[in-house]
Amino acid sequence: xxxxxxxxxxxxxxxGEKVFLECVQDMDxxxxxxxxxxxxxxxxxxxxxxxxxxxxxxxxxxxxxxSREKKERFSLILESASTNQTSMYLCASLxxxxxxxxxxQGTRLTVV
Amino acid sequence: xxxxxxxxPDLILQEGANxxxxxxxxxxxxxxxxxxxxxxxxxxxxxxxxxxxxxxGRLSATTVATERYSLLYISSSQxxxxxxxxxxxxxxxxxxxxxxxxxxxxxVQP
Numbered sequence: 001x002x003x004x005x006x007x008x009x010x011x012x013x014x015x016g017e018k019v020f021l022e023c024v025q026d027m028d029x030x031x032x033x034x035x036x037x038x039x040x041x042x043x044x045x046x047x048x049x050x051x052x053x054x055x056x057x058x059x060x061x062x063x064x065x066x067s068r069e070k071k072e073r074f075s076l077i078l079e080s081a082s083t084n085q086t087s088m089y090l091c092a093s094l095x096x097x098x099x100x101x102x103x104x105q106g107t108r109l110t111v112v
Numbered sequence: 113x114x115x116x117x118x119x120x121p122d123l124i125l126q127e128g129a130n131x132x133x134x135x136x137x138x139x140x141x142x143x144x145x146x147x148x149x150x151x152x153x154x155x156x157x158x159x160x161x162x163x164x165x166x167x168x169g170r171l172s173a174t175t176v177a178t179e180r181y182s183l184l185y186i187s188s189s190q191x192x193x194x195x196x197x198x199x200x201x202x203x204x205x206x207x208x209x210x211x212x213x214x215x216x217x218x219x220v221q222p
Contacts, residue, residue: 009152033209037153043198043212050208058209088153092210097142100160101200101210106153 003027006091006104013111019078021107023091031094032074033101034058034066036087043090049074081111114139114203118213125189125220133184133216135199143202144175145210146184148195155198158184189220 007022025032033048035058045058047066055066063085067075074093078085088108094101115138125131137144146158159166159173161182166173170189175182186193196217200210 031208042214043200045209045211048207048209056207090153090155094208094210097208100143100145100157102157103147103155106155108153 004091004093004102004104006089006107008107009105011107011109013078013081013109015082015111017078017081017111019081019109019111021076021078021089021091021109023074023076023093023104024072025074025093025102026072027093027095027102028071029093029095030071032068033092033094034064034074034076035090035092036060037090037106038087046076083111085109086111113206114141114201114211116199116201116211116213118197118199118216120216121214123216123218125218127189127191127220127222129189129220130185130187131189131218133186133197133199133218135182135184135201135213137180137182137199137201139180140204141177141201142204143210144182145200146173146182147198147200148193149198149215150195158197186218189218191220191222194218194220 034046049068065077091104117136147155163177172185196215199213
């Protein structure tokens, strides 16, 4: 069974903290993604990666960075968390053309 | 970028009724997926269907790629079908990432 696993389901952090959201996939997929989901704004792409050590900005990269040191792991980093980063964060992985994407269970982050 | 529009935005059904959800997209795609978001927020894969027709139990989907739309059919709906249904696509050209529609919120009443 295919698996994308996010490190936490719920997370509460303080303003100004450095926050790491981890995502691991076991499908040997080249492509990995981070989205955030907010009421009324839908799912928006933050960053994605086509390969190890490669990263591309999505539609809303401001305030975030990412790391992909190994093929199976893609980390989202909030350098200095702010309350407007309170959201649901979803990680996904995708294989070659002709295959489907899979999502992790999501992380609900609250910044107080 | 590509535009993905879903309709209707909200749908309320009685248990046992049938429904059709629609997804229109503005460009050629090589990936189209339907997801159901469960109450805990996870996106559950329903169909990978860039073209053609597929069925899985009470659910089926059809994509007419030449006319740039996809339909998700739910028959004999159950309360457990409630939730938000998303269509997402990847364009033939440009970045290889899913672009989502705004979703259809389905509520099935007993």
